[in-house]
Amino acid sequence: MKQTLAFLLIATFVYACGSSDTPEETSGAQQATTATSQADGKKIYKQYCVTCHGLYGDMGASGAFNLTTSELPVADRIVVITKGRGAMTPFENLLDADEIAAVAEYTLELKK
Numbered sequence: 001m002k003q004t005l006a007f008l009l010i011a012t013f014v015y016a017c018g019s020s021d022t023p024e025e026t027s028g029a030q031q032a033t034t035a036t037s038q039a040d041g042k043k044i045y046k047q048y049c050v051t052c053h054g055l056y057g058d059m060g061a062s063g064a065f066n067l068t069t070s071e072l073p074v075a076d077r078i079v080v081i082t083k084g085r086g087a088m089t090p091f092e093n094l095l096d097a098d099e100i101a102a103v104a105e106y107t108l109e110l111k112k
């Protein structure tokens with residue numbers, strides 16, 4: 001009888017240890033989701049915007065606006081990036097709304 005009890009205790013202990021792995025896996029998956037849903041404005045800028053605006057925003061290729069002196073509020077930047085303006089290409093088919101907002105925020109950092 002005592003042996004059965006001991007076995008039950010060990011079984012419970014092993015089960016408890018085994019199940020403690022599960023929350024870790026879940027939080028790992030959650031972290032991965034957060035990483036992909038948070039758009040990286042700097043990365044997007046380097047990928048799509050440097051060709052005209054340059055790494056620091058002041059290159060001005062093909063008449064690109066100098067982003068270090070731009071006073072445009074972030075909401076208007078989102079419109080310019082989404083719809084394009086003049087020689088600037090629209091990005092609505094290349095980036096989703098989150099990514100456009102993130103890169104618009106990033107352009108504010110280029111201001112001196």
Ligand code: HEC
Binds near residue numbers: 053065085
């Ligand atoms: C094909 C070259 C080109 C690319 C690529 C480009 N731009 Fe532009 N951008 C321009 C030009 C040209 C203007 C000025 C438009 C005008 O004359 O009305 C401009 C204007 C802007 C403005 C408005 C600034 C102001 O104060 O009016 C913002 C903000 C901007 N670009 C951000 C970006 C971002 C962010 C990206 C990358 C997602 C990007 N641009 C990619 C050429 C480009």
